[in-house]
Amino acid sequence: MLNKTIFVVEDESDIQELIRYNLMKDRYLVECFENAESMIQRLNTKVPDAILLDIMLPGIDGLEACRRLRAGGPGEQVPVIMLTAKGEEADVVTGLELGADDYMVKPFSPRVLLARLKAVVRRRRVEETIAQKPLETQGITMHPGRHEVTIDGQQVVLTASEFAALYMLAGKAGWVFTRYQIVEEVHGPNYPVTDRSVDVMIAGLRKKMGSKGDLIETVRGIGYKFKGESDE
Helix, strand or coil: CCCCEEEEECCCHHHHHHHHHHHHHCCCEEEEECCHHHHHHHCCCCCCCEEEEECCCCCCCHHHHHHHHHCCCCCCCCCEEEEECCCCHHHHHHHHHCCCCEEEECCCCHHHHHHHHHHHHHHHHHHHHCCCCCEEECCEEEECCCCEEEECCEECCCCHHHHHHHHHHHHCCCCEEEHHHHHHHHHCCCCCCCHHHHHHHHHHHHHHHHHHHHHEEEECCCEEEECCHHHC
8 A cells, every 4th residue: 555645634633643643554645634625725736545534624524525526626536435423324425425435433443444445445446447448328428547427428527436336337237236236346345335325326326317317227125227228
């Protein structure tokens, strides 16, 4: 993990130091920020490999920061793991819907945090080396090398998780994939995530796809599939 840079946005000094210590021990390069504004400004000169973003922050909170990141700019495609002291499902769902790749509820194990961080960084590396062949189907064009998606000629911005899931489903139209298979494709094997998180991610993907979102069908009791042209 040499030379992988992680931005840590956390205003509680004890937690910030705990995260910084464990990341540096695992040979990450770490930059810490006490507020989201300074982190966003830093993105103009340095783009990290991932961002650990606390929700409760002074100034703009983590949810708003995530919204701004995904709205465009140098941090648009950077994996984001939300850190929150709130365990309520609504906070988790909101973060995922805004484009966060994962979340951790405080207090958390540094070992688990490192495992999840490695997963999102690894997934980005896999995306960068995936076959560069564009995928075109039913008005949808995907270019893995450029991480670009257009639907009926209009560009659509997807998170890394959404892109990987859509590429998997659309690439094998008609095939039924379980939630576990989708998680494995998006996060790697043995990744701890709930069915609810997968459903939220798919719901967000459908919404971004507009009328084409109906092409992703729910297969009750199993998972999801992408409707083939012969099913139209």
